[in-house]
Amino acid sequence: xxxxxxxxxxxxxxxxxxxxxxxxxxxxxxxxxxxxxxxxxxxxxxxxxxxxxxxxxxxxxxxxxxxxxxxxxxxxxxxxxxxxxxxxxxxxxxxxxxxxxxxxxxxxxxxxxxxxxxxxxxxxxxxxxxxxxxxxxxxxxxxxxxxxxxxxxxxxxxxxxxxxxxxxxxxxxxxxxxxxxxxxxxxxxxxxxxxxxxxxxxxxxxxxxxxxxxxxxxxxxxxxxxxxxxxxxxxxxxxxxxxxxxxxxxxxxxxxxxxxxxxxxxxxxxxxxxxxxxxxxxxxxxxxxxxxxxxxxxxxxxxxxxxxxxxxxxxxxxxxxxxxxxxxxxxxxxxxxxxxxxxxxxxxxxxxxxxxxxxxxxxxxxxxxxxxxxxxxxxxxxxxxxxxxxxxxxxxxxxxxxxxxxxxxxxxxxxxxxxxxxxxxxxxxxxxxxxxxxxxxxxxxxxxxxxxxxxxxxxx
Numbered sequence: 001x002x003x004x005x006x007x008x009x010x011x012x013x014x015x016x017x018x019x020x021x022x023x024x025x026x027x028x029x030x031x032x033x034x035x036x037x038x039x040x041x042x043x044x045x046x047x048x049x050x051x052x053x054x055x056x057x058x059x060x061x062x063x064x065x066x067x068x069x070x071x072x073x074x075x076x077x078x079x080x081x082x083x084x085x086x087x088x089x090x091x092x093x094x095x096x097x098x099x100x101x102x103x104x105x106x107x108x109x110x111x112x113x114x115x116x117x118x119x120x121x122x123x124x125x126x127x128x129x130x131x132x133x134x135x136x137x138x139x140x141x142x143x144x145x146x147x148x149x150x151x152x153x154x155x156x157x158x159x160x161x162x163x164x165x166x167x168x169x170x171x172x173x174x175x176x177x178x179x180x181x182x183x184x185x186x187x188x189x190x191x192x193x194x195x196x197x198x199x200x201x202x203x204x205x206x207x208x209x210x211x212x213x214x215x216x217x218x219x220x221x222x223x224x225x226x227x228x229x230x231x232x233x234x235x236x237x238x239x240x241x242x243x244x245x246x247x248x249x250x251x252x253x254x255x256x257x258x259x260x261x262x263x264x265x266x267x268x269x270x271x272x273x274x275x276x277x278x279x280x281x282x283x284x285x286x287x288x289x290x291x292x293x294x295x296x297x298x299x300x301x302x303x304x305x306x307x308x309x310x311x312x313x314x315x316x317x318x319x320x321x322x323x324x325x326x327x328x329x330x331x332x333x334x335x336x337x338x339x340x341x342x343x344x345x346x347x348x349x350x351x352x353x354x355x356x357x358x359x360x361x362x363x364x365x366x367x368x369x370x371x372x373x374x375x376x377x378x379x380x381x382x383x384x385x386x387x388x389x390x391x392x393x394x395x396x397x398x399x400x401x402x403x404x405x406x407x408x409x410x411x412x413x414x415x416x417x418x419x420x421x422x423x424x425x426x427x428x429x430x431x432x433x434x435x436x437x438x439x440x441x442x443x444x445x446x447x448x449x450x451x452x453x454x455x456x457x458x459x460x
Contacts, residue, residue: 007120010034012042012054012066014080016413018073022053023127028115039066048151051120052079052111058091064090067097074158076126078119082107130157131184137185142178145327146316152179152308159306160186163254167243167303168281170310176281177241179310183279184237192236197229199240204247212253213265230263233276243280244295251296258302278303313358320351323359327366328378337375342366346380353383372415374422381414417445 009031011022016037023033036042036051039061042054051072056063067079069103078100083091091102100119103112131153134216135142143248144153159166160183168176177196184194202210213228229238257263262271280303289295289305313320324342332340342350355361369382417435424430432442 006030006032007050008034008048009116009120010036010042010045010049010052010054012036012039012052012058012063014058019054025109025113031116039069039145042066043069043073046073048147050123051116052077053082054079055082055115057084058093061231064093064097064099067099074154075129076123076154076157077160078123078144080115080119081197084287087246098186109123127154127157133299134182134185137190138178138181141326142182143322144316144319145320148311148316152310153182155308156182156186159183159308161188163188163277165277165303165307166279166305167286167300167307168279168310169286170281170283171312172283173357173358174310174312175359176283176310177239179239179308180239180281184239184277187237187277188237189277191235194237194239195229195233196239197242198242198336200242204250207246208250208253209266211250211363212257212263213268215265215267225265226262228265229373230257230274230276231272234274235276237277237279238280240280242282244284244286244289245426247338248296251299255296255299255302258299296400308446311357313362317351320362321347323362324350324366328370331367331370332375335371337370337373339376340370340373341377343377346378346383349380349383353429369415372412372419374419376422382418413445417442 001115007030009026009387011019011026011033013019013022014037019035023035034045036045039054039058039368042052043066044054052066054063054066060064061069063081063083069079070077070079074087077357081094081100081102083094083102084105084107087104091104100117100122103115122429127150131142142152142153156179166183168179170176180196181194184190190388197211199207209226209228211228213226213231215225240254242444252266257274257276261275262273264271286295286300290297290300324347328340328342328455332338350365351364357364365383369378373382417431420431421428428442428446429439432439435442437445
């Protein structure tokens with residue numbers, strides 16, 4: 001089964017002996033078991049699992065009811081049912097309820113392993129197909145196969161088609177905008193408009209007119225009527241970026257839209273019906289703000305029907321190589337460069353570095369290195385933070401701005417030389433002329449920065 005990490009399988013049975021046997025089987029097959037003694041306990045442990053194996057006969061909710069409850073949460077999650085020998089009628093019920101397969105007890109270990117492998121493979125293919133569909137709709141690659149990102153993307157797959165309000169929370173630069181776009185692309189409104197409004201960019205009194213529209217003469221400067229962002233998003237999705245920055249008065253009017261599905265433009269004596277899905281994002285803890293009366297509590301609960309947390313980059317460092325490679329490819333194309341790639345030691349340095357600005361900071365760093373390069377392979381010296389990381393192996397690198405001026409100047413100088421050499425096909429005499437250096441000074445710098453073949457001049 002082609003997975004980048006260990007598959008987590010939820011085992012559900014009220015018999016401890018059977019749970020132990022199943023858990024040992026999974027461990028021997030390289031899987032991670034998650035144990036539950038009842039269906040109710042299983043539902044509390046669903047997040048992050050890749051498949052479920054459950055017995056049929058359990059106190060309270062039985063296995064068939066569990067299958068139905070699981071698929072209400074995640075219809076793509078495969079459930080394998082264990083049934084007693086001779087209970088074909090129950091097995092048919094299980095399959096009709098959505099179980100992937102059933103295995104009769106006493107079960108054959110190899111048979112159960114084969115069924116489970118197939119179920120997990122089917123799950124993986126469904127997730128991949130959904131990702132490809134979303135990438136096509138977005139027109140860009142979705143990078144991230146670490147467990148935290150995979151769980152987030154799977155949650156988006158489940159929630160996207162459901163027409164409910166979603167609150168996306170995460171640090172600045174984590175990619176909340178991408179998640180909002182994915183929710184729209186996965187929704188039944190994908191053919192409708194996707195409209196964004198930055199709640200932090202406009203003062204409260206103007207934000208009301210921007211969101212809900214206004215009529216002519218509603219306030220000084222309103223020389224003509226204007227439709228608001230809600231009207232623009234009718235039939236589609238409205239993304240409210242940094243929703244925690246809205247003023248109290250606008251929060252009250254937003255609550256009315258979510259409750260009643262209608263807006264009242266500023267200065268108008270009428271209300272208008274709108275059909276809009278709201279996706280809000282914030283880098284603040286709105287639950288804490290609501291408890292401290294810094295944000296309307298009733299509005300918070302209306303927005304956070306489902307709350308998605310986008311993890312900071314330091315929680316999924318294993319995605320950094322793929323992210324950096326994608327950014328290098330993207331900016332290489334944008335800058336008209338061919339064959340842009342990052343050297344292995346550069347990727348390692350990027351993976352070890354601290355990124356307080358998260359994915360956005362990583363993207364900007366790669367874009368800068370690509371812009372200053374001459375194309376081809378970009379060496380580790382292009383990354384200003386590499387020297388500090390290499391100086392103390394295993395230590396956390398310093399934050400931006402703590403590198404010495406000399407280190408930063410040397411990194412820039414090396415990249416300018418590399419770009420100039422590439423532009424003259426390695427002709428050192430011409431490169432020296434363009435850089436305003438003597439040929440000897442250029443050769444000294446080539447030796448200093450470790451350029452290959454620094455002693456030869458390709459001008460002949």
